[in-house]
Amino acid sequence: MTTAPTFILNDGKAMPQLGFGVWQISDAAAAAVIKTAVSIGYRSIDTAAYYKNEIGVGRGVRECGVDRKDLFVTTKLWNTRHGYDEAFKAFDESMERLGLDYIDLYLIHWPVAGSEKYVDAWKAFVKLRESGRVKSIGVSNFMEEHLERIIGETGVKPVLDQIEIHPFFQQKGLTTILRDQGIFPEAWSPLGKGKSVELPAIIEMARKYGKSPAQIIIRWHLQSGRIVIPKSANPGRLRENFEALDFVLDDADVAAMDALDRNERMDMDPRTFTGLDLM
Numbered sequence: 001m002t003t004a005p006t007f008i009l010n011d012g013k014a015m016p017q018l019g020f021g022v023w024q025i026s027d028a029a030a031a032a033v034i035k036t037a038v039s040i041g042y043r044s045i046d047t048a049a050y051y052k053n054e055i056g057v058g059r060g061v062r063e064c065g066v067d068r069k070d071l072f073v074t075t076k077l078w079n080t081r082h083g084y085d086e087a088f089k090a091f092d093e094s095m096e097r098l099g100l101d102y103i104d105l106y107l108i109h110w111p112v113a114g115s116e117k118y119v120d121a122w123k124a125f126v127k128l129r130e131s132g133r134v135k136s137i138g139v140s141n142f143m144e145e146h147l148e149r150i151i152g153e154t155g156v157k158p159v160l161d162q163i164e165i166h167p168f169f170q171q172k173g174l175t176t177i178l179r180d181q182g183i184f185p186e187a188w189s190p191l192g193k194g195k196s197v198e199l200p201a202i203i204e205m206a207r208k209y210g211k212s213p214a215q216i217i218i219r220w221h222l223q224s225g226r227i228v229i230p231k232s233a234n235p236g237r238l239r240e241n242f243e244a245l246d247f248v249l250d251d252a253d254v255a256a257m258d259a260l261d262r263n264e265r266m267d268m269d270p271r272t273f274t275g276l277d278l279m
């Protein structure tokens with residue numbers, strides 16, 4: 001069976017470069033999707049308290065037949081739970097729902113515009129890592145100023161920053177800043193929420209390689225050195241996406257993908273998004 005390459009994070013832990021996201025997969029459906037994905041070869045699963053499917057994800061992880069130590073589970077702290085004590089409580093609640101002894105990666109989901117409580121949340125994350133119940137700690141949707149704050153206050157760098165990256169929104173500037181600090185970029189909505197597969201330039205490239213547009217996009221993320229977590233609830237597409245591991249794009253085609261950038265964000269902007277009214 002094909003396995004995804006692993007990256008060694010800045011804390012020495014290993015993480016598969018290709019995983020899958022379970023946003024918008026219901027709690028009831030999550031366990032079955034995880035079992036299917038694991039049978040295909042996926043070992044890394046990205047969930048969040050916000051996705052309201054941690055119970056199903058935990059069940060899938062426990063029942064999928066692969067040793068816990070060979071799986072990589074990520075979950076995230078939601079925006080309303082920032083602050084030092086609150087982060088511990090929210091973590092305990094996630095662990096209760098997941099029914100796991102530890103998670104591999106805990107992320108601050110968003111910095112939350114207009115608040116600095118993410119700094120206290122990060123201090124709690126550092127303690128959680130020391131406790132061993134979280135193996136690695138990271139962030140999501142953090143910009144340069146947020147990274148400077150948490151690193152300045154604690155001296156601890158996140159292992160990765162999970163950010164929106166797809167062909168029309170590549171965040172090259174932030175990615176360079178992350179790489180300079182030894183922080184991996186992880187692409188969320190890597191297929192542009194499924195919209196990027198309709199781009200004519202990508203469809204044409206897919207024809208050239210005899211691959212699907214989604215495989216071209218995932219392959220581009222992989223060759224660009226990003227961690228990538230496409231979501232699918234469909235067994236055929238889960239397999240198709242995993243098979244992006246099995247071919248190589250020419251350098252010229254990677255450059256052609258890089259050139260598609262239009263700086264067009266599809267989702268919330270961390271400079272203005274609070275999400276405090278959600279969940």
Ligand SMILES: NC(=O)c1ccc[n+]([C@@H]2O[C@H](COP(=O)([O-])OP(=O)(O)OC[C@H]3O[C@@H](n4cnc5c(N)ncnc54)[C@H](OP(=O)(O)O)[C@@H]3O)[C@@H](O)[C@H]2O)c1
Nearest residue numbers: 021022023140188189190191192193194214230231232233
């Ligand atoms: N940190 C954050 O703030 C944040 C925000 C958004 C997402 N995320 C994470 O990133 C993951 C992925 O992002 P996303 O779900 O927004 O978008 P995405 O992975 O870019 O796209 C998912 C969409 O593409 C479709 N799709 C998947 N594989 C396909 C294929 N081979 N061909 C055609 N269509 C395909 C899926 O439909 P089917 O399911 O029907 O296949 C779904 O509609 C999420 O699940 C979540 O874990 C994180």
